[in-house]
Amino acid sequence: MAAGAPRVFVSHLSGVPVFDPNGDQVGRVRDLVAMLRVGGRPPRILGLVVEVVSRRRIFLPMTRVTGVESGQVITTGVVNMRRFEQRPTERLVLGEFLDRRVRLVESDEEVTVLDVAIQQLPARRDWEIDKYFVRKGRGGALRRKGETLTVEWSAVSGFSLEEHGQGAENLVATFERLRPADVANALHHLSPKRRVEVAAALDDDRLADVLEELPEDDQVEILGKLKEERAADVLEAMDPDDAADLLSELPEEDKERLLTLMRPDDAADVRRLMAYEERTAGGLMTTEPIVLRPDATVADALARVRQQDLSPALAAQVYVCRSPDETPTGKYLGTVHFQRLLRDPPFTLVSSIVDSDLVPLPPDTPLPTVTSYLAAYNLVSAPVVDESGSLLGAVTVDDVLDHLLPEDWRETDFHGEEGIRHGR
Template identity: 85%
Template sequence: MAAVAPRVFVSHLTGVAVFDPNGDQVGRVRDLVVILRVGRKPPRLLGLVVELSTRRRIFLPMTRVTGIESGQVITTGVLNVRRFEQRPTERLVIGELLDRRVTLVETREEVTVLDVSVQQLPARRDWEIDRVFVRKGRGGAFRRSKAETLTVEWSAVTGFSLEEHGQGAESLLATFEQLRPADLANVLHHLSPKRRSEVANALDDDRLADVLEELPEDDQIEIIGKLKEERAADVLEAMDPDDAADLLAELPQDEQERLLALMQPDEAADVRRLLAYEEKTAGGLMTTEPIVLRPDATVADALARVRNPDLSPALAAQVYVCRPPDETPTGKYLGTVHFQRLLRDPPYTLVSAILDDALQPLDPEAALPEVAGFFATYDMVAAPVVDESGSLLGAVTVDDVLDHMLPEDWRETEFHLHEDEDESRGVGGEMGEGGEMGEGGDEVEGVGHGS
């Protein structure tokens, strides 16, 4: 008797590692590509969207998949590295099918799609969606225990082919809950504008702020423009002041002023100060929220501030000692204490006793090349910005320097693998076992994804 092919729910495939036959990881699954069929025939699974280590998304046909088991996907070892582009007839399972409102054929009751399962057809290499996991009634995906859920055959529901307005995003967010902000931003960037707006609306303010900071400028403007102004102001408050200032600088002056007026006065004041500087200067690059301590603070006080999980690693690398007040712009800047020095001295030591005051701080008008040279010369990950009167205005971190030195579209292009590099190897060339480029360049199994 033939063994029954295993059933896999797509929520269990998200983020799963993809390996070649030698056991080398080539990427991670980010979505599944299906094509809807007429009548009630289950959709055919064409392949997987795989994100390589370079963050490039490629298409992996199911004919190249030799196994899906134990939390991993095994391939034949040959990958087409042409960038994935969705065709009009295709649907992304995680990005477009989850959270849809569909109808049970038998009872005409509306239900919400929480998950779908795929199964390999017997004696064939084809895969298709066979079951749909749905929840009756309305409400967030996290309230499943309060509503009836059931798994039905694909043919038992209808409504997937209809354009849906106001589609939820709870199941999609649950699927990507563990992603870092940069990775979730990459997911949003590849969604349709409609779906991107729905996901943005479903994120809480802090999470959306973190994701916005990692998105390309056009996506930032699109998302913030579709939010209600009150919520847009809340999200801007949750962003780092320098990132909020960069985003507001791209908006029309009247819209910029409306949003600033809706922000908390102290938050808006920080952003206004940053907007006063040219973008590619130390003043335009800095954040106004570094760790500031008084001279009588101890090493223990400094380490307690450094432990704040909301701080970026660069900002947590050092503390700045100033006379009161404790927030920027402060009284006289006295010097910096580096994190390594904090680890070497007893907890009761005063920070004023272990200052590094020999390093000259940055002037707020210092241009980007000068700032970059400072970081390279002194191997710094953050640097203080001090005005003519000696007051600490903020700190520039290395990530902001890199952000402004890279090409403007660096978030949208995988700069580890440029297009001209593709052409020199043959666009559409395939990645062989061990990650090397193979001969050829043919379209994969007639699917032909790519640019």
């Protein structure tokens, strides 16, 4: 772990209030959800169990936690209010780790876990267990008199998975080391039954990333085997253009049912994309590019570009528009490329360095024209603007490639990192 990375003992999080970016309280932390991993790796923290005002307990992914400090948790403001249901691959830290009897690796001495420290990985939103606060002794009268000490996660046995067995838990933990495209390739070659079991054991964000890399038949098969509420959660976690592509493969009644279960804002983005022909700029675009107002500074733009969840193609440039700054926006003014942001002082207004020379793409631009546009101007992303001059979204080169390659390209010519090393 990098020095200075945030570390928090979980006992200090119990009952801590959770706030959205506006300062409104969402609820209180009641537990943390962890996933055990193979190979002696520390358990990963997936998210928080938060009790909201109605006393319902919901799941808040750690990817949507922006701050854990001063006795409070700050979220991105996007909260799914569906009731939390623990999955077979998940462990509750407060409920299942504390007071657990484990052993010290070096001495084989039995100890009791009194507290657990979690730490954020450098430059990422991922958190994992870092240390254990334990007491020596076998309990009873001796328990309060036993020596207490704080040890590294690796100094304790009993909090990792054995690398054998057929449970989906073990395979999911192994898959965690792989990129989504490689997990998708592995899933594709499992039996249908096993594929659905493993997919169901993945957390929502991870499954969304993997689904985006799978052939359409596999996507439809997996989504159809999930509970409808879970399927809606996964669709919300997918990029809107990928979710729209997947929903377009479903029967009309299934499509509408899932859209109704999704959050209204997410469903609205997907419906808007589904209104365009598939092989056009409107059908290819994502509705979530980086949009800034004219009075934003270079520093503001760089802060947005640094967001971990952005793909490299979307992080390559920002789009300057008049308010509102969510698609569809006010008047589109132009683009500022990442390289230009690096050359200008942080206090520079983006409106003073905007590139307005390139004509944006209309939403009905056909795929061959989009491809030529990106190639001619050496772009990895291009703005899509409607007749009124509002920015609708951005087409990225990865989405264009998905539609240019043969339909079975995921199954034939590419087999992940091993395929590259062996020339397959």
